[in-house]
Amino acid sequence: MVRREFNHQVPIITVRHFTAGYDGHVLLRDLSFDIYPGEVFVILGGSGCGKSTLLKHMIGLYQPLKGSIHIEGKDIVTAQGQQRLGILARIGVMYQQGALFGSMTLLENVRLPLEEYTDLPGEAIDRIALMKLQLVGLGPAAYKLPDEISGGMRKRAAIARAMALDPPILFLDEPSAGLDPITSAELDQLIIGLATHLNITFVVVTHELPSIETIADRVIMLDKRTQGIIAGGRPQELRDHSENPWVRQFFNRQVEAVG
Amino acid sequence: MAQGVLEGHPSSDGALILSINGSLDTTSTGQAWRRALQLITEHQPKGLIVDASRLTYCDGAGAALLLELRRRQESRRQPYEIQSLDPAYRALLDLYGRWDAQRPEPLAPADSPVEQIGRATVAVWRDVVVLIAFVGQLSSALASAARRPGLVRWKDALLTAELAGVNALPIIMLLGFLLGLIMAFQSAIPMRQFGADIYVANLIGLSMLRELGPLLTAIILAGRSGSAFAAELGTMKVSEEIDALTTMGLEPVRFLVVPRVIAAVAMTPLLSVFAGLLGLIGGAVVMLSLGFPLVTYIIQVKSAVTVGDLIGGLSKSFVFGIVVAAIGCLRGLQTKSGAGAVGESTTRAVVSGLVLITVVDGIFAVVFYCLGI
Numbered sequence: 083m084v085r086r087e088f089n090h091q092v093p094i095i096t097v098r099h100f101t102a103g104y105d106g107h108v109l110l111r112d113l114s115f116d117i118y119p120g121e122v123f124v125i126l127g128g129s130g131c132g133k134s135t136l137l138k139h140m141i142g143l144y145q146p147l148k149g150s151i152h153i154e155g156k157d158i159v160t161a162q163g164q165q166r167l168g169i170l171a172r173i174g175v176m177y178q179q180g181a182l183f184g185s186m187t188l189l190e191n192v193r194l195p196l197e198e199y200t201d202l203p204g205e206a207i208d209r210i211a212l213m214k215l216q217l218v219g220l221g222p223a224a225y226k227l228p229d230e231i232s233g234g235m236r237k238r239a240a241i242a243r244a245m246a247l248d249p250p251i252l253f254l255d256e257p258s259a260g261l262d263p264i265t266s267a268e269l270d271q272l273i274i275g276l277a278t279h280l281n282i283t284f285v286v287v288t289h290e291l292p293s294i295e296t297i298a299d300r301v302i303m304l305d306k307r308t309q310g311i312i313a314g315g316r317p318q319e320l321r322d323h324s325e326n327p328w329v330r331q332f333f334n335r336q337v338e339a340v341g
Numbered sequence: 342m343a344q345g346v347l348e349g350h351p352s353s354d355g356a357l358i359l360s361i362n363g364s365l366d367t368t369s370t371g372q373a374w375r376r377a378l379q380l381i382t383e384h385q386p387k388g389l390i391v392d393a394s395r396l397t398y399c400d401g402a403g404a405a406l407l408l409e410l411r412r413r414q415e416s417r418r419q420p421y422e423i424q425s426l427d428p429a430y431r432a433l434l435d436l437y438g439r440w441d442a443q444r445p446e447p448l449a450p451a452d453s454p455v456e457q458i459g460r461a462t463v464a465v466w467r468d469v470v471v472l473i474a475f476v477g478q479l480s481s482a483l484a485s486a487a488r489r490p491g492l493v494r495w496k497d498a499l500l501t502a503e504l505a506g507v508n509a510l511p512i513i514m515l516l517g518f519l520l521g522l523i524m525a526f527q528s529a530i531p532m533r534q535f536g537a538d539i540y541v542a543n544l545i546g547l548s549m550l551r552e553l554g555p556l557l558t559a560i561i562l563a564g565r566s567g568s569a570f571a572a573e574l575g576t577m578k579v580s581e582e583i584d585a586l587t588t589m590g591l592e593p594v595r596f597l598v599v600p601r602v603i604a605a606v607a608m609t610p611l612l613s614v615f616a617g618l619l620g621l622i623g624g625a626v627v628m629l630s631l632g633f634p635l636v637t638y639i640i641q642v643k644s645a646v647t648v649g650d651l652i653g654g655l656s657k658s659f660v661f662g663i664v665v666a667a668i669g670c671l672r673g674l675q676t677k678s679g680a681g682a683v684g685e686s687t688t689r690a691v692v693s694g695l696v697l698i699t700v701v702d703g704i705f706a707v708v709f710y711c712l713g714i
Contacts, residue, residue, distance in 0.1 A: 224445035
């Protein structure tokens with residue numbers, strides 16, 4: 083892939099001293115990191131380390147126990163009412179199963195945020211929604227229901243819906259999970275294309291190594307035992323030069339116990 | 342929202358120049374879109390020139406407007422030009438415009454009314470066939486359970502009996518009492534005019550024990566437990582648990598339906614008895630308020646109601662229990678995929694349950710009449 087360079091001066095997302103958990107049990111402790119505009123930032127780690135939990139806090143679904151999450155300078159943790167809606171309009175989310183509304187066609191799914199958030203006339207909404215579906219290669223399937231398309235198409239349609247309002251930040255939860263390698267590679271290329279051409283910042287949760295190496299500009303690796311970030315940087319650097327044995331084991335798919 | 346982000350004026354050669362001044366994003370494009378179409382309608386220009394020299398920002402919505410203007414001009418075979426567009430936004434237009442020719446597959450035309458009636462008729466016929474097949478499957482599973490009771494999941498049956506039976510007792514008792522009370526009040530007034538108000542006891546006794554008690558119980562069971570069975574099995578179907586059972590060699594009807602039917606069959610007659618008794622108590626309250634001694638009411642009820650009436654009511658309840666539980670489970674097993682599928686199955690379970698209860702009640706009425714019961 084073409085390595086893209088970013089403005090590392092002003093982060094678009096800032097996470098500081100983030101601690102999360104539930105029922106008195108801490109899952110992630112004192113995380114701090116920055117995400118810069120236009121980069122594909124991957125959160126990775128083994129099963130149960132809190133990747134999806136972190137993502138759900140970043141999109142404002144859960145409240146952290148401590149810390150702050152600033153998106154374009156506004157704290158989503160403390161934001162209420164209109165300010166919170168303003169932040170939510172600046173992000174798009176693709177959930178693990180797509181979360182498309184089953185009773186609506188793909189076009190109606192993409193239309194929905196445009197109808198709710200803008201004063202665009204109906205024909206403009208149709209035009210934009212179709213454009214987004216065409217961008218992810220689903221123009222011909224616009225009038226199909228989510229049940230009538232494959233898992234990979236559902237995920238692409240979910241990306242189209244997440245992009246309906248042209249948010250500068252897209253959060254993707256396990257985009258490659260459950261997809262065959264070819265469909266997964268197509269989705270990776272779509273993410274790279276959107277990041278390159280539309281300068282969208284992607285925050286991706288995944289543990290699919292081929293995807294990570296293809297799409298990620300920068301990664302952080304979470305660890306269940308330390309409840310925090312054990313490594314951060316470019317994936318190739320971590321794979322080849324990390325001093326942490328767990329990181330090397332993860333990237334090289336080794337199964338023997340380390341340490 | 343930006344004010345006057347798009348304005349227009351005619352050029353000397355008959356074209357319309359649309360000047361964009363500001364940002365074309367999802368919040369400002371709506372107004373610009375309407376204004377552009379209004380100006381085009383007013384001027385009927387020979388060509389269209391978009392002056393983008395003062396365009397400060399353009400996202401997908403703005404690109405959609407510029408592409409839509411291009412499409413309209415192309416369809417009229419008239420010239421279209423965008424002047425002074427920032428290369429970044431030009432790239433955005435190229436990106437979105439690349440798939441402009443890719444149109445969605447058209448929707449299939451809607452069926453004509455005749456086709457719709459035909460499809461609905463075929464669907465009803467198929468449903469009847471499925472119902473008959475399911476009755477056979479269930480009968481076989483129940484016969485097998487009778488031969489080898491050890492195969493029945495009694496723990497599930499007891500749990501279902503508690504949920505569908507014991508937990509339904511308060512609502513059954515309340516409604517039974519109110520039904521008896523209301524019927525007694527409503528009938529006492531006209532019957533008093535003929536000096537026949539003592540026969541209110543006969544009416545309450547016969548109707549509650551033979552007809553309304555079992556019917557009320559069955560309707561509550563359909564709304565409360567039939568729908569719950571459909572939702573539970575429907576969710577299992579959606580989450581592939583039913584498929585898992587099948588591939589493990591466990592027959593879903595034996596594993597899931599039989600315990601629920603056994604529980605419903607055991608509980609419905611009992612609930613029906615409670616509904617009848619509480620209806621009689623409701624009637625007694627009215628009769629006492631009308632000045633009749635309790636003993637008179639009891640003697641009158643005893644003289645009117647025979648053991649045959651009670652057995653008739655109980656046998657109806659028995660069949661209602663099978664029907665409601667079986668149709669609830671069948672609709673659950675028929676659940677399709679998607680978020681709305683479970684809700685649809687639940688609705689179908691209740692509607693089918695009510696229809697079948699009415700049909701079975703009608704059959705019982707004819708049979709009882711022929712047998713002279």
